[in-house]
Amino acid sequence: MTNTLRAAVYLRQSKDAEDNRLGVDRQREDCLELCAKRGWSVVEYVDNDLSASVSMPGSRRKYKARPGFERLMADVRDGKVDAIVSWDADRLYRHPRELEDIIDMANQKQLALATIGGDFDLGTPTGRGTARMKGVFARMEMEQKSARQKRANKQLRESGRWNPAGSRPYAYDSKTGVPIEFEAKLLKKAATDVLNGKSLRGLCLEWNDSGILTSTGAQWTNLVLRRSLLNPVYAGLVVHEGEVVAQGKWEPLWSVKQHEGLKAFLSQRASRSKVAFIRQHMLSGVAKCGECGGRLYLVRPNPSRSAYSCRTRGSGHVARKAAPLEEHVTLEVLRYLSECDVATGLRESTPEVDTDALRAQRASLKAKKGELATLLRTGILDADDVTRESQIITKDIAAIDAQLDQATKAGPLAALMADADDTEGLPADDDQLLAYVSALADPEHLAQLQEQLAEQDHPLTAEQIVPHISLDNLNLIRRWLAASADIQGKVIDQLFDVTVQKSTPGVRTFDPALVSVVPKK
Ligand SMILES: [Zn+2]
Missing domain, CATH: 3.90.1750.20 (Putative Large Serine Recombinase; Chain B, Domain 2)
Incomplete structure (x- = not known):
């Protein structure tokens, strides 16, 4: 015979830990030796069962992907392979269905199947029967092993030994359970x-x-x-x-x-964090129609044009472009926030809750929590004490926040000021804030600043722009601008009556004179 037999050597790494004796290298060595003895040419196909499982079509079970096996079967179908060599029959197929594929193929292509333990002539009933039996026994053994493993796992867990399931828990060595x-x-x-x-x-x-x-x-x-x-x-x-x-x-x-x-x-x-209704646009359900007194809601006829509109549509009722209206109302609110007596405003808005006292209490708790770190460092308290104390304080702060939250329902200003002691959480002076406070600034002072600015290269701060505003008021403005549209709307609704009058038909530019923002008594 002049043609050399083309052998496909199929190697499979098993996931079974007890099966490590049969690594791919050992399989390869034995199979290549067999091919060399018989003078066969060799192409290798390798699969690794340690890789991810995949679902087989029409089956709920998950199987390991076997790209090597699939490539092998495709090459057999294409007539590129004359013989399959594997270490043992159960290396080659893990499922009876896979063996039947090989048997079909063997019948069509006169395929030889050789293993280290002996050849199967898949063309004869005995050969096929032996291959099938070997498969059945391999499977049975695998299932028994898996059941044994499960029982062993349970015992291990009950004895408290390190044996985590799934991927490595962060911070622990997966094998030893020693913290990293x-x-x-x-x-x-x-x-x-x-x-x-x-x-x-x-x-x-x-x-x-x-x-x-x-x-x-x-x-x-x-x-x-x-x-x-x-x-x-x-x-x-x-x-x-x-x-x-x-x-x-x-x-x-x-x-x-x-x-x-x-x-x-x-x-x-x-x-x-599960909140039922959150206003997306600050004047939705807040601003009122100048004709009927009904509330305006945002409508968006197309993405580039959104407007607040009275729900009673039709002539006479109000609709106004959203952006300039929001801008105008925002400026009015900020003017108010820059001038209001913050402390009085809070007391007035929350008559039943002493938010001043609560805020003072909150600040002292926060300070106490800060001290814990020092006590830990100096060794007066140990880590467990600190954790315990810290949890108690956190709980107390949460209780105060709940009370302030309650007060907020009556006075949204309290929500803006709840964290007044905690200036770390305040947003940085961004362009939006600077633009708004510039509008509140004294024009002469602003002009002076701009001259100075030409000489220095670091940007202005809000404090420089509006030095006449107290820090409390400025922080109120910062908080308001950083608040959600929902909170902004609540604050506006509590502090102001916002009414939009209808405009002259045909006039398209925004007229601030038609919008009244009147503080509530
Ligand atoms: Zn109306």
Whole structure:
């Protein structure tokens, strides 16, 4: 025979840990030896069962993708292969269906099948029967192994040994369960930060920006960080099928109490963010029609044109372009906020709640919380004490915020000022703020400033532009501009009557004289 037989050597890495004796290298060595003995030419096909599972069409079970096997079958179909060589029959196929494909192919193409343990002549009933039986036994053995493994897992978990399911828990070595110092530090800090009110989003942004990735090498998302912080593994708890079954023997990152705290805190935050109605446009349901007194709502005939319109449509009722109307009302509100007596305004708007006292209390709690760090540093308190104290203070602050929140329903100004002691959270002086305060500034002073500005190269601050406004009032303005359209609308509705008069038919430019913004008595 002049033609050399073309052999396809199929190698498969099994995921079965007990099967490591049969790595791909060992399989290759034996198969190549067999081919060499017989004088066959060789093409290799390799699959790795450690890769991801895929769903087979028409089946709910997931199977490992086997691109190598599929390539092999395609080459057999195309007549590029005369023989298949694999270490054992159960290396070649894991499912009876796959064997039947090979048998069909063998019948059509006169395909030889060789294994280290012996050849199967798939052209004879005995050969096919042997191949099938080997497959059945391999499968049975695999299933028994898997059941044994499950029982072993359960026992392991009950004995509290390190044995996490799924991907590596962040901050732990996946094999030994020993904390990885850098990651553990980071995650512990995140847990405290979150309890202190830092947002998950903020933390994720920070970490992603500094190139800190999850244990699977992905970017952090709110969901992943939240899931991590809620993982009982960090409190040293052993979970089996969703239930805590034992105390683990590995070093926890935080106490079971803190774990419970995180659970309570993170679930409370989730429910708080569910808000039924949020105004998207600040004057929706706030400004009134000059004809009938009905409220105006935003309508958008096309994306570039939005307008506030009376719901009683038709001649006589009011519709006004949204952008200039909002701009005009905003300026009026800011003028008011720049002049109002902040403290009196708050007292008047919230007669039943002493928001001054609450705010003072809140500020002292925040200061106390700051001291905790010092006490920890100086060794007067240990980390557990600090965590416990910090949780208590966080709870107290939340209670005060709830009261201030309550007061807010009566007086939205309180919402703007609730954090008045905390100027860190204020937005930076952006172009929008500077443009608005420039409109409030004394024109002469502004002209002077602009002359000075030509000489210095750093930008103006709001304080420079409007030095006559007290810091409280300026902060009120900052907060108002940073507030959502919903809060802005609430504040306007509480402080002003905004009425829009109808314009002369045919006149398209915005006339501020037709809009009255009158403080409520
Ligand atoms: Zn109307």
